[in-house]
Amino acid sequence: MMIYENIRLALFSLKANKMRALLTMLGIIIGIGSVIAIMTVGDSVTSTVADSMSSLGANNITVTLEERKDDEEASDSMFGMNWGSSQDDNAKQPTQKDYITTDMLRQMKEAFGDSITAYSITEQVGNGSIQQNAESGKANVSVMGTSLGYFLANDVQLVQGSYFSEEELENGAMVALLSEEALDDLFHGDADAAVGSTMTVSVNDKYYNLIIEGVYAKDEDETMSMYSMFMNSDATNLYIPLKTAQDINHASGYQTLTVVVDPNQNPDQLAADIESYFDNLYRNNRDFIVSATSMASMVSIMETMMSTITTAIALIGGIALVVGGIGVMNIMLVSITERTREIGTRKALGAPNSSIRLQFIIESIVICLIGGAIGIVVGCVGGIAAANYIGASAVPSVKSILISLGFSMAIGVFFGYYPANKAAKLNPIDALRYE
Template sequence: MRYVEALKIAIRSILSNKMRSFLTMLGIIIGVTAVIALVSIGQGSTRSITSQIQSMGSNLIMVNVMGRGGESSLTYDQAIALKDSSFIAAISPVISSSVTAMYGNNSVDNTTVNGVNGDYQSIRDLQVAAGRFILPMDDEGRNKVAVLGSNVARELFGFTDPIGKTIKLNGQNFTVVGILSQKGSSIAGSDDDSIFIPLKTMFYFAKNRDIRQIYIEATSPDTVELAKNEINSKLLQIFKGDTNAFRIMDQSQILSTVNSVTATLSLLLGGIAGISLLVGGIGIMNIMLVSVTERTREIGIRKALGAKKKDILLQFIIESLTLSGLGGIVGIIVGYVLSMVLGSAMNINAKPSLSTVLISFSFSVIVGLFFGVYPANKAANLNPIEALRYE
């Protein structure tokens, strides 16, 4: 019963100074809002990037060649020879170049054209919306055919069916044989903004036979490490033991790196936002000290009527907790709304997690308790005779 009465007194005190109480809670509200919004944005970004990495293809291994001395790349035969393994299901060397694509009066400047083989589709898990992807016979015959990303197709053809139409890539004619389904961006770039042609056609189109990028698909998640070991062994032989001449990455490594970075970023953002909670706590302590001074006679009267030290201590601690608790609740609501608005604007799922909400609210209550103890203790230690004489 003592706690209920103390809570009623605390609420009456808060309502008697509405504006002052609101301004006191404002620091807690801003702190909780900032923690929830920033941490949710960080977690949403992590989920978005993880989804993008996973959409790059299953069991994916990427090889980037930096070279060693005069050997700055692999030849086509050296790259294809990496497939000679029971742990590798598919392989596609990639050569990229920037081109201007034209159809009639429409053009797309500085778009990326990728020379790939037929395995690239399964490795990168690409879906064809219309037509087909590049076939082995296109590669062997060095056919001038092209598969367009969804954005490129829309900019060149609008709502017209592009299959069978002829486009110009840097002035050279290519027949459109396929359109990719829209997939969105990933850390490896966006296939929606790219054009794909046969790899061997790319040798002559770009006058470049140097292989510096290779996409490889392992037979299963369990064989990824085994495939990487074989690839590493073969590349070490080619580059005479120089481990700096190439880099082999798989999805788990990329995910681990990204998750480590984003987790650190989320923690940093949460820490920065948490500072405002401490500032809000200082505001609560300041107002509580003012309240103790203003209510000195009230405290003296209560003590004279038999109130014990712990009763006075409880009253002011509950008042402090009420201020911080109400501020925390309002901050959760505002933080949730702000997270959803920012997430929608940034096109990520920034819905706050239950753990984020509970941690931020708990922290706000702890701040209220911590900064309310000193004023409460000061009020509890007042001499009743001196308090009654206070004007």
């Protein structure tokens, strides 16, 4: 009952001094609003990027040929200390004997059996263009050789035609998969007319005649769309068999590839096993080694890093909360000075020190809670607006809301205790004489 009465008195006091109360709450509103907005944007970006990475295959493992480092170089690299350009200038370039070979992959598939579903391998040929005739439009393309597993790993769906056959992949046939965007430019969206026809692709001042094997669906991935906008490029991928691309580039072997893992397998454990497998194959190679990293592990690392950055920025924004708390303490000291005679009267009528102390602590908490509630609304609205502006899916942080609300109460108690205690210790005779 006493707490209810003190809350009522606190609200009456705030109502009597509306402008002063609002200015007092301003620091709390700004502090909590900024913390919630920052954490909302951070969580939204983290969620969007994690979803995009997971859509590429949460069970996929990236296998990469890397330069072998000694313990000191590995430690420096881990802590981001490779700042100088001399490291890059002196970096060893892999030769044909260092590359991952098809035989290695065939043996690895035999060793791990059904744990490995497919291999996703690419060979970049270059950027080019296609123009069927004077009447058709021009399509900018990025010509890329791929294995059959690439389409599985990246969920490339066909709208017409078929994927490359095993024979075409093995022999390096001059066939291609065209995007729907390029189809619109070259064939006015007529997939039936496109499939089976021959097109001439210009890449690096050379011309290649390719038969259109199929048409794949438009890329709806938000991350790739944002990437294309950032790079100011309208080029879409033109897929050709991996062997065809290697013949064009006069290349063989691979520096990087993606292993598509069976859904029932543990990708982290399989990544470690694959790395051990290559450690054995590369034990006599003094310059290079092969690393294997699961996509799930990369997503986890990214989420941890983003969470750390978001928390650090939010803590900086939380400084405003401390400033707001000091403002609450200041206004409570002013309020006590104005109500000295009231305090003296209550004490003369027998009110204990604990009652006086509780009254002003509750008043301080009420100020902080009202400011905190307004700050939560401001933070959620601002965070959602900012997340939508940068193209991320808005995810209001429930955790930050609860923490901010609890922090508001803590500020009210912490910064309200000193003024409340000072009021409780007033001598009733001196308080009654106060003018």
